[in-house]
Amino acid sequence: MPRPPKWRRVGFVPEITYFKPAGVPLHSLEEIRLPIEEAEAIRLKDMEGLEQEECAQRMQISRPTFHRVLGSARKKLADALLNGKAIRIEGGNFEMAMRRFRCRSDGHEWDVPFETMVVEPPTTCPTCNSPNIQPAPGFGFGMRGRGRQPGGRGRWGMQR
Numbered sequence: 001m002p003r004p005p006k007w008r009r010v011g012f013v014p015e016i017t018y019f020k021p022a023g024v025p026l027h028s029l030e031e032i033r034l035p036i037e038e039a040e041a042i043r044l045k046d047m048e049g050l051e052q053e054e055c056a057q058r059m060q061i062s063r064p065t066f067h068r069v070l071g072s073a074r075k076k077l078a079d080a081l082l083n084g085k086a087i088r089i090e091g092g093n094f095e096m097a098m099r100r101f102r103c104r105s106d107g108h109e110w111d112v113p114f115e116t117m118v119v120e121p122p123t124t125c126p127t128c129n130s131p132n133i134q135p136a137p138g139f140g141f142g143m144r145g146r147g148r149q150p151g152g153r154g155r156w157g158m159q160r
Helices: 036-047 052-059 063-083 114-119
Strands: 008-010 031-034 086-089 094-096 098-103 109-113 133-135
Touching (some): 008 036, 036 052, 036 063, 036 094, 063 086
Parallel strands (some): 008 094
Antiparallel strands (some): 098 109, 098 133
């Protein structure tokens, strides 16, 4: 049985997650699924222009693993662009580098690094000490596997 994949650290999840060729009806398109960690590899290497070693460190994976993730992403993007396929960015094995929280009492928002979340998640707002806090919507940990899976999540959206 193969070893389960490690979670990859990502610093950005795009707001726009679906692209399709102009003028082609959606129902007649093939779709390519690009996991969030592959989109992050493209962002770090091709948009930010970082060396593979630094990209791998940011994602907390080995350089050979980063090379495989980047190669897979580039192959999928080339296939979609050259063969007129839609691209859906979703799912994968990832965790956010930061987690944003919001106080329901005073509206204050703050970021908590993932390392802190694992050891001791926040229980009160740092400005008003209210225990009435929640993870901010749309900013958190990724989904394992092939997209969203119901249940199996702990108090702060972390996999159990």
